[in-house]
Amino acid sequence: MKYICNPINVSYRYQFNADPRKGGELQICREAADPSMILFKGRYYIFASMTLGVWVSDDLAHWESYRLPEGLPFYDYAPDVRVIGDYVYFCASAREHSCDRWRTKDVLNGPYERMEGSFPFWDPNLFLDDDGRVYFYWGCSNETPIYGVELDPVTMLPRSEAVAVVEGHPFEIGYERVGEDNSTLPASAEEVEARYQAYLKSRNMTESMVPENLRPLIRGMFSNKPYIEGAWMDKHCGKYYLQYAAPGTQYNTYSDGVYVGEGPLGPFRLAENNPYSYKPGGFLPGAGHGSTMRDKNGGFWHTATMRISVNHDFERRVGLWSAGFDNDGELFCNQRYGDWPMALEGDPWRDPAWMLLSVGKAVTASSFVPGHEPSMATEENVQTWWRAAGNSRNEWLCVDLGKQFKVHAVQINFADDRIDTPCPGEIRPGSQARYIDEAERITQWKLEGSVDGEKWFVIEDKSDTETDLSHDLIIREEGIDVRYLRLSDMAVPFEQAPCVSGLRVFGLGDGEKPAEPVFSAARTGDLDMAVQIKEQKDALGYNILFGSSPEKLYHSYMIFKAGSQRVGALIKGREYYVRVDAFNENGITRGKCVKL
Numbered sequence: 001m002k003y004i005c006n007p008i009n010v011s012y013r014y015q016f017n018a019d020p021r022k023g024g025e026l027q028i029c030r031e032a033a034d035p036s037m038i039l040f041k042g043r044y045y046i047f048a049s050m051t052l053g054v055w056v057s058d059d060l061a062h063w064e065s066y067r068l069p070e071g072l073p074f075y076d077y078a079p080d081v082r083v084i085g086d087y088v089y090f091c092a093s094a095r096e097h098s099c100d101r102w103r104t105k106d107v108l109n110g111p112y113e114r115m116e117g118s119f120p121f122w123d124p125n126l127f128l129d130d131d132g133r134v135y136f137y138w139g140c141s142n143e144t145p146i147y148g149v150e151l152d153p154v155t156m157l158p159r160s161e162a163v164a165v166v167e168g169h170p171f172e173i174g175y176e177r178v179g180e181d182n183s184t185l186p187a188s189a190e191e192v193e194a195r196y197q198a199y200l201k202s203r204n205m206t207e208s209m210v211p212e213n214l215r216p217l218i219r220g221m222f223s224n225k226p227y228i229e230g231a232w233m234d235k236h237c238g239k240y241y242l243q244y245a246a247p248g249t250q251y252n253t254y255s256d257g258v259y260v261g262e263g264p265l266g267p268f269r270l271a272e273n274n275p276y277s278y279k280p281g282g283f284l285p286g287a288g289h290g291s292t293m294r295d296k297n298g299g300f301w302h303t304a305t306m307r308i309s310v311n312h313d314f315e316r317r318v319g320l321w322s323a324g325f326d327n328d329g330e331l332f333c334n335q336r337y338g339d340w341p342m343a344l345e346g347d348p349w350r351d352p353a354w355m356l357l358s359v360g361k362a363v364t365a366s367s368f369v370p371g372h373e374p375s376m377a378t379e380e381n382v383q384t385w386w387r388a389a390g391n392s393r394n395e396w397l398c399v400d401l402g403k404q405f406k407v408h409a410v411q412i413n414f415a416d417d418r419i420d421t422p423c424p425g426e427i428r429p430g431s432q433a434r435y436i437d438e439a440e441r442i443t444q445w446k447l448e449g450s451v452d453g454e455k456w457f458v459i460e461d462k463s464d465t466e467t468d469l470s471h472d473l474i475i476r477e478e479g480i481d482v483r484y485l486r487l488s489d490m491a492v493p494f495e496q497a498p499c500v501s502g503l504r505v506f507g508l509g510d511g512e513k514p515a516e517p518v519f520s521a522a523r524t525g526d527l528d529m530a531v532q533i534k535e536q537k538d539a540l541g542y543n544i545l546f547g548s549s550p551e552k553l554y555h556s557y558m559i560f561k562a563g564s565q566r567v568g569a570l571i572k573g574r575e576y577y578v579r580v581d582a583f584n585e586n587g588i589t590r591g592k593c594v595k596l
Helices: 189-202 212-220 374-378
Strands: 014-017 027-030 033-040 043-049 053-057 064-067 080-084 087-091 101-104 113-115 125-128 134-138 146-151 163-166 228-236 239-246 255-261 268-270 288-294 300-307 316-325 331-333 362-365 396-414 434-436 444-450 457-462 471-491 499-508 519-523 529-533 541-547 555-559 563-567 577-584 587-589
Touching: 033 080, 033 300, 033 316, 043 080, 080 125, 125 228, 134 228, 146 228, 146 239, 163 228, 163 239, 189 212, 228 288, 239 288, 255 288, 362 374, 374 396, 374 499, 396 444, 457 471, 471 499, 519 577, 529 541, 529 577, 541 563, 555 563
Parallel strands: 033 288
Antiparallel strands: 014 027, 014 434, 033 043, 043 053, 053 064, 080 087, 087 101, 101 113, 125 134, 134 146, 146 163, 228 239, 239 255, 255 268, 288 300, 300 316, 316 331, 362 396, 396 471, 396 499, 444 457, 444 471, 519 529, 529 563, 541 555, 541 577, 577 587
């Protein structure tokens, strides 16, 4: 059996950002986002922003990163790829000039044939219909919609007028609202201008000092309007499923919605199941701006962007989840336990094979920096982490599971904490000026286990590896008996002090599952509901499930504390059903389904 555990376990390249919207100060982080995934000649390929290349897999579980031939637009966001005949067609985003397109019969080696473009665009998506006609979608803005146009299949130039196909409606569609948990409605024009002027004043700037092309982008930062972006088109049973992302990549509610149409350019209606890709809770939230693909066996998968956004708004990773279409033609994606180990085979709605054992467990360390205590490595929050006081190979981190468990998987998540190093290359100018680190970095460590805390055995030794996997996954399908797990002998890029945001342990306990959860749910507005969960000592966490019927609870929000939780992703005028499931180290207990 093969397993995945999000984010995808692959090398994520460092970015040296000198974003003029942030005053040009250098900000360093890892980034990959906006994945386009295809199956081509028996292999899977993911093209993601700011990677200098492509990720390749034969089985969806094991991915390798490859550099692509020079000359492709590696510094342009949202690369789009589609298979048309014997070719893979590739393009990416640029607002300042017309965007060219490339095609190739050999993704890794090329050659890539350039096809001259005729207009600029952002967040592109190419679609081949069954009849051989080709369509193109683009758009990434909090002011303008996503557009669609038919292209000539030979020249790839427009052969029709562009039409608006998706627009934002944050007053009617809750998941389009910006902010954590979709908490904020758009600001008035007067509020935007006041915030813009305050921003200039705080930096001792006048508007004349701001490049003209950046003024609307900076004003847009204060508008609280959602970004409507990231189009992706699929066709299923004669209907067209136009997917899009909202409200913004830096929020825990970054998600993918979907419209359904009878034709490739519409008209479109908002699908019943929305947002179909939505993961606001858990260790690593976010599931927006992605792509949907059918695998070799006919199953569907959705890959999308996950959010960290601590060192920079665009500090992001990529996730992969089971997807599909139900009997009513609704596109869905299963993210109920969306950053736990998941077997690749089986029902798209299968429960995880193993439960989370490490959340809230006692942690000790060789040292720590105040504000980055060892306990932060087990609190299930990617935005916080343990940081060692130094970068010696003698630093270590140890989690005590409280008793002996059968452990089947461990995910080791390294973080970055205000890296202080000069940029190793030349910053490329632009509205998002940056340098993508070209060096092949290395992340090394050793993981040991113990039953009694005195005698130790090696679980995995990567202390001399040449790989750079900052979210590495260790699988022991047969299980190992262990109470203590110790991470040591660490070395990370740029000689940082090691930082761990999640030493996450999965397995199965031999005790009782939690009692059936007691909860209430009430609609608190057109777009919001409040779920009140009674605390129970035998539960480690809860999954709030909701959807259009008791059989279609396709949306989920994982939390680790009982009490009141606001969910702001509802759609005005639609009915919802809600269920709360409780989980602990021994399994999952389903609650009763109620109607809002």
